[in-house]
Amino acid sequence: MDVLVPLAVDEPKTRLAGTLAAAERTAFARAMCADVLDAIQESGHDPEVLATAAVDVDAPVRIDDRPLTKAVNAALDDAFDDGAERVGIVMADLALATPAALDRLFAAEGDVVLAPGRGGGTNAIVTRHPGFRTDYHGVSIRDHREAARAVGADVREVDSFRLATDVDESDDLVEVLLHGEGRAREWLVEAGFEMAGADRRATLRRAQE
Numbered sequence: 001m002d003v004l005v006p007l008a009v010d011e012p013k014t015r016l017a018g019t020l021a022a023a024e025r026t027a028f029a030r031a032m033c034a035d036v037l038d039a040i041q042e043s044g045h046d047p048e049v050l051a052t053a054a055v056d057v058d059a060p061v062r063i064d065d066r067p068l069t070k071a072v073n074a075a076l077d078d079a080f081d082d083g084a085e086r087v088g089i090v091m092a093d094l095a096l097a098t099p100a101a102l103d104r105l106f107a108a109e110g111d112v113v114l115a116p117g118r119g120g121g122t123n124a125i126v127t128r129h130p131g132f133r134t135d136y137h138g139v140s141i142r143d144h145r146e147a148a149r150a151v152g153a154d155v156r157e158v159d160s161f162r163l164a165t166d167v168d169e170s171d172d173l174v175e176v177l178l179h180g181e182g183r184a185r186e187w188l189v190e191a192g193f194e195m196a197g198a199d200r201r202a203t204l205r206r207a208q209e
């Protein structure tokens with residue numbers, strides 16, 4: 001199955017601006033994307049990065065500088081026009097994604113399979129329904145459930161900590177330090193991040209230069 005991996009190339013991860021400088025956010029976003037691409041490939045599927053601009057990644061790249069929903073829906077139109085039976089969409093900021101977690105998503109039955117993100121987002125989708133289109137941002141999981149039902153699709157959801165954890169805010173970096181297994185975790189460690197205050201809820205600190 002072809003799996004679209006949307007990637008904002010310029011100015012990614014702006015909600016991490018209090019913790020990471022602009023160049024660091026770009027490097028960290030690329031490390032997360034590389035982990036996601038590896039996990040998709042290891043699960044036996046074919047990632048295609050849906051990027052806002054040219055970017056050097058280990059997968060084919062489709063460039064579309066329109067906003068996220070428009071770009072994803074245009075790629076879905078093309079895929080189903082070309083005869084695809086199903087298409088995946090997996091966000092590039094799922095730093096905890098593993099082949100096993102993705103296998104559960106890819107193996108699930110249903111016309112539209114949704115992997116909710118914490119806080120109301122939609123972190124991954126598999127659609128076998130040629131009429132289903134995405135509507136990202138805001139409480140998109142609710143919008144995607146409704147959009148799927150509106151086209152008569154049988155909707156399923158995957159309950160997965162690893163797929164629900166997209167990395168948006170600095171608290172999410174703690175999850176990457178604790179549970180990450182790839183380049184994103186390595187990048188954070190090399191940048192000096194470590195666990196702090198582990199006697200209560202885990203928090204983060206950065207070693208002084």
Ligand SMILES: Nc1nc2c(ncn2[C@@H]2O[C@H](COP(=O)(O)OP(=O)(O)OP(=O)(O)O)[C@@H](O)[C@H]2O)c(=O)[nH]1
Nearest residue numbers: 006007008012013014015050052067068091092093
């Ligand atoms: N192709 C494409 N991908 C996008 C776009 N905006 C975000 N993405 C990707 O979609 C996924 C979810 O993105 P968000 O967390 O909403 O946005 P972000 O740019 O990563 O981070 P913020 O700037 O903090 O909102 C990530 O994989 C982004 O790289 C866009 O306009 N086009």
Ligand SMILES: C[C@H](OP(=O)(O)O)C(=O)O
Nearest residue numbers: 121122123136137140168
């Ligand atoms: C793209 C968006 O991601 P978030 O802004 O919730 O991380 C969503 O899942 O609808």
